[in-house]
Amino acid sequence: GDSVTQMEGPVTLSEEAFLTINCTYTATGYPSLFWYVQYPGEGLQLLLKATKADDKGSNKGFEATYRKETTSFHLEKGSVQVSDSAVYFCALRLKTSYDKVIFGPGTSLSVIP
């Protein structure tokens, strides 16, 4: 079935380090892809999205490129801040059917000063 796989966490980085969180997907159709972020005690927020192959989503210094050939949507940021500490979820939504958003398990990120 359709699914999303993310790298295992938790990830701990020093401030200003480079961040990569890997995400790969399995889908029967051609999905739209999303990254959501969840700060402690809050719901999820949409961070960025890409709706077709080679699209790059970006927001708040984060970027992810829709790679159809590798079925991946890795999240990157050049210089993380303490305020980026949160749980990051990769997700997909199929285009071929009006279906739910499927979420990955989430990757916890801690940024230390």
Next chain:
Amino acid sequence: KAGVTQTPRYLIKTRGQQVTLSCSPISGHRSVSWYQQTPGQGLQFLFEYFSETQRNKGNFPGRFSGRQFSNSRSEMNVSTLELGDSALYLCASSFDRKSHYGYTFGSGTRLTVV
């Protein structure tokens, strides 16, 4: 523009009781989805409502039910609560059901069953 509002934020119930959670979507959003979030299972899809009709349902027992009103507000109900129902229940609204629309989430209702 107001966000997705979930009430109450916190709830403590006893096993066997029932509970109703409420979600008011962003104005103009017609689709409302519910997810259960637990540390062990992550985000699990409960159901989706669009135009007052349930369009999708996850793999949860019949004790979990929901509905959507004409103003798009939604409620979910859990009857005969079990300890395992303790979780953060998240409501998410979307303008439409098409793939390129992401969700806007509420802050959730933290349910504790004792």
